Each structure stands twice: as C-alpha cells, then as structure tokens.
Amino acid sequence: MVAPAARPDPRPGDDGRPVSHVRRLGCRLVAVLLDNPVRSYAWGSPTVIPELLGRAPSGQPEAELWVGAHPGSPSTVSGDGRPLSALIEADPVATLGAAVVDRFGPRLPFLLKILAVQRPLSIQVHPTIEQAVEGYDAEDAAGLALDDPRRSYHDRNHKPEMAVALTPFEALVGFDDPVAVAASLEQSEHPDLVGAAAVLRDDDGLERLVRRWLTLDADAAAEIVTVLTGEASTRRHDPRFALVHRLAEAYPHDRGLLLALLLRHHVLEPGEAVFVPAGVPHAYLSGVAVEPQASSDNTLRAGLTPKHVDAAEVLRILRYEPRGEVLVAPVVTDPGIELYPVPGVDELRLARVLLSRSGVMVPGPCLVLVVEGSASLDGVSLARGHAAFVPASETGATLTGDGVAFTLTTALDQAR
Template sequence: MLLDNPVRSYAWGSPTVLPELLGRAPSGQPEAELWVGAHPGSPSTVVGDGRSLADVIAADPEATLGDDVVRRFGPRLPFLLKVLAVERPLSIQVHPTIEQAIEGYAAEDAAGLALDDPRRSYHDRNHKPEMAVAVTPFEALVGFDDPAEVATVLAPSEHTDLAGAAAVLRDQDGLERLVRRWLTLDDAAAAQIVSALTAEASARREEPRFALVHRLAEAYPHDRGLLLALLLRHHTLAPGEAVFVPAGVPHAYLSGVAVEPQASSDNTLRAGLTPKHVDTAEVLRILRYQPGGAVPVPPVPGGPGLDVYPIPGVDELRLGRVRLTPGATATVSGPCLVLVLDGMATAGGVELARGHAAFVPAAEPDATLTGDGVAFTLTTALDQAR
C-alpha cells in the first residue's frame, strides 16, 4: 500500500530538509517531522484508497496486522516511523512507561483537559520508547552526565548558587535534590540563577559544557531548562549510529537529521527549552535520575545488505536499514513500513521514489524489496521470534 505521509511543522524544524526529501518546493515554514504510520494524531493515508492507514487497519486487523500482533498489542499498528529534521534545539523532555501513561491520561481526562488542549501532556495511553538513527551528524542531549564531572566544572564559579550546586552534586543523592530544587523554584529565583548561568556560560564558552549552554541560551534566553541542560550528557552520532531512549530518561535533540522509530504514541512531558506547556510535576514523577541513560544500539548484520538495530526488551520495534543494489532481492514480512531515503525501490510491486513509503500488511508475509538505494524497514520484534 503506497502511503501519503503527513509533515508536522514545529519551530525547531528545517525549511528545506523534508521538502528536498519529498521532492517538492519548500512551504516557507519550518518542517520538522515526517510521520509514517497510523497514529490517530497524524495518520498516513493509503494512496488510491482515500482512507487513513488507521482506518484500513481497523477494518481488518487480522489481515493487516496478523494474529500475533493483534494478540500482543491489540487491533492497532504498534509502531510509528518518523524522519526528524532538526535545525534548532528541541525541548528537554521525558516519556512515560505504559503504566504512567495510563495514569496520566486518566488524570488529564478527570481534569477535563481536551485532547487538543495545549496544557495536555498525555494524548494516548501508550508508552513511547524511541530510537534515533543518524542520517547526518546528529547532536543530542540524552541522560544525566556524571554529577562529579559537572561539580568540577561548577565549583570555580563566583556565583553562590552555582558553586553551591557543585557541593550538592557531590552528595550521594545530590543530583535528584538539585534537579527537584531547580525545577520547583519560583519564577523570580529561577530567573536569577538562569541569569547567573547565562553570564557564566558567556564568560567560559571556550569550555565545551558552557559553550553548549551559551548556544542554547541564544535560542531559549531566560528558560530554566538551561539549568537542566547543564546536567545532561552531550552525544554526537555519526551517520548510521543510533541511540535508544528508555522511559524516564531526559533528552533533547539539538541538530541534524535522523530516522526515529518509536512505539505509536505522542506522549511528551516537557521540562524546558520550549515555549510550550511545561508539566513540572509530571516530569518529576517519571524522571530517572541515574547518570547515563542513553543506550547505544550498534547495527548487526541481518542478511545481505541488511543491518538491524535490535532494542532489548522492546517488542514493538525492529528497525532495519537495507542497502539495495540492482539485481539483488530482499524480503519483508508484514506488518511492515518501508521508507526510501535514497534512490528508489519496489516493495511488493509498489514503486517507491526517494521520500516515499509503503505499508506491507501481514497478509503479504514475504513481499519482495528491490531497487537501488537505501530504505528503512520497521516491523515488530515478534517476527524475529517466529
């Protein structure tokens, strides 16, 4: 099934990357995310059918998803594939577990928040494990850094609050105490510390940690998320490298283009670096304070021309990157999304140009994939167990 896939425009997106991928003129707006899937917030449309992919699946879950997937996840596509085009930093955010999502969704319903209310954080009852696979060099903040290293950087500060933060970070539970304090300060007190940090970062921007804070302050001046960014670990992924972000791990994507497979969810708890709603209480409820948190996912060979990115413990997702060459044939088993990022391909008889995507239903267990270029495939990890 050839798909027509929606693009979401956010302020942090690129005005050119996704239009170039899709082979059309830029809209003049920042275009941030290409969504390929059946999430009700922005489902793909089946070309020639007119229905959303979500409606096609709902009409015949067994044929489109297969019995195993329906038994495990219900009559819905359990995964979502995105392309991210990051031109300026995203918000610092965390994602919930399934249990936390169910609780949060119910609480916001009870509070009378409509699904499109900008104060709403929970748009479904699902968790959102996600992985970023770099297409270009890709920068991200993922997880807390070693508190002792941050303390060493802050200790020379002449500002009382920053030097005091260094002392707190050296305590056993200092990271959690400091994060909770900084995120719950009243606005005036937070503004004072953010101003001191911004000045410190400007004066010491030859140091990598402060250089990053200085750069973020230019994009988000006076935002208390700068305090949290100071505590996070900076990663730069080369093309083809990947990092998995578990529930509760704070993260922010800073620049570059990436493919992002995730469970089909739009639940995002924002902690800062954003003009959008920041749900501090909920962030503090689900945040994990252990240093680290980012899980590197090295690709492993899955067959000729195929690399697979396995994520332990997440059975919704199995991402593959296929290098297609003329004369070679690969097979894909439904339910599966196929997205061409370079060159062209034919999936189950459907021709796909660069930027095009298709859905392979479970009724086609061994669809052929041919062409000349690079395609990403996304299915469940249940297939691997069969």
C-alpha cells in the same frame, strides 16, 4: 543520490473518482503506497523534508514526517485517501497478524518518523505505559481536551524511541556523571553554582538538585538562569558552558538551561543510533534522523520551549541514574541488512537496508521508507521519501532497487 521521482496521479475510475491503491490477490491484502503527513514545529527545517519528498518548500519549518497509523497524524493509502488506521481496523488479523493483535490489540504498535532539526527541541521525557494510563486519565478527569495546549498525554501508550542519524545528529540524552558536572561547576565564581556542585557530590544530589531547580518560583529561577548564562558567556572554553551559551541564544531566560548543564552531549555520525527509554531526559539539537518509536504522542516537557512545561509530572516520571541512554550499534544480519536491536521493546525492530537488485524479503506487518535512491516493493514504486505498508497477509513481499531504505516491524518474531 537519485533524484526524487514524481508521484503519479491516481487514475480516475468510471465514476471520476480515484481508483483505490489497496490491492488484493484473491482475499489477501498486499503492500500499499502511503501518503504521509508532515508536522510543522518552530524547530524544524524549511528545506530538508521538502527536498526528501521532491517538492517545493512550503515556506514553513517542516519538522517531522510521520509514517504510521497514530490517530494524531495517520498516513493515508495513496489514491484512496483512507487512513492507514481505518485499513487496519477493517481487518486487524489480515493487516497485523494474530500474534500482533494478541500482544498489542487491533492497532499498529509502531511509528516511523523523519526528524529535521534546525534549532533545539525541548528537554523532554516519555512515560511508561502505566504512567501514560495514569496521566491520560488524570488529564481527562481534569477536563483537558486532547488539543488543549496544557495537555501532555494524548494516548495511553508508552513512547520508547530511537534516533538513527542520517546526517551528523546532535543530542542531549541522559544525565551526565554528577561528579564530572560538579568538577566544572566548582570552577565558578558564583556561590549558587558552587553550591550546586556541592549538592551533586552527595549520593542523592542529582535528584535533589533537579527537583530544586524545577520547582523554584519564577523570580528565583530567573535569577539563577541569569547567573548561569552570564558565566557561560565567559567560559566558552569549557564545552559544558559553551553548549549552555549556544542554547541561551535560542532560549535566553529558560530554566531548561539549568537542566542542559546536567545532560550528556552526543554527536551521532550517519548510521549511529541512540535509544531513549522511558524516564530518560533528552533534547535533540540539530541534524536529520530516522526515529522509530512505539505509536504514541506523549511528551512531558521540562524546558527549552515556549510550550507547556509540567514540572510536577516530569518529576513523577524522571529517572535519575546517569547514562540512562543506550547507544545502539547496528548488527549485520544478512548482506546489506543492518539491524538496530532494542532489547526489551517488543514494538520495535528497525533495519537499514542497502538496496540491490537481488531483493530483500519484507514480512508484514512492516513499514518501509526509502531515504536514498528508489525502490520497488512487489509492484509498488517507491521514490526517495516514499513509504509503504506491508500487511501481515502479504507473505512474499520483496524489496528491490538502488539506494537505502529503513524497515520497521515488531520484535515478536526475532527469527525474522
């Protein structure tokens, strides 16, 4: 990998303030360099994102690098300080294009993240747009402020997402085959687990068991979790129980361990991807990934977390069909360009670009993030970890360099 280049300080203007990096050719906006916020969560790595950005660690776990215009953590224009959302609001058609504004309104519809997972995240699920509107309005009516820790809905949008592995990336995504889970539970010596196996063999058994486990009172839940973790400690030859044993080291008394028993375990190799539709339960366990998603921060947690768990809302939006996840194989569309297609999601068209000096055209609106080496985007220098926004009015942006970049735009024009 090419060592990260230092980001130059903005040049001061005559009044001593930094000169804006918002560039124009005539009346046309062109690509802009972004400064991108990092969110710190307990599950994050203290070193991965600082290394990517070429700076010293902060001493805190740094979990997510956000590239986009979501109001919760918007990127800002480098040297200008203006949120990307404000740049878009000032001229939605120039920045997004008329088709995107017509379809999604005057806002950037997608968000790009780097996830640096050192310890398991919560088991969670995301809503459809209709469910998000209902949930947001209900929490507003209940008087929950947007920063209230009991709040699950932070906007009225859905959050379909995909994880593309940059390192081996471990995840639980979607329910496993109930019969396969039942066969494992039937080997138990405890009647509660054997009884759960019998439920799973019924046609509606998966939903009934999930509802039972998520609505147990605290004492009953603690009792069966103790049974499960005790058995997991002695059945580590069974991969399903070995995983529960490992998760119990991080969350020893959490009823999410019961749900983990029911989910499918994936280990993605670099370049492999999984798409998570609305309603599909998932938990990311370890590794580094690029995560393109619709621009939303709506997360319903079901377990493996000290944060707020809203079991009733999880049960309202959860989908119970096994294997609800979608493994996504990249498709080579041009030399050095791999597309990760997500059918039915207009917000997301992600491509992995193997950079070369010959250059790749980048139609806007588009986010560009360099993950290896360095690049140039029509005069904007992008070191490893740097990102840029290409507005729709920039019709000739060309990406060159050596390394790897990801580009994210909408799927409204598949001919692109």
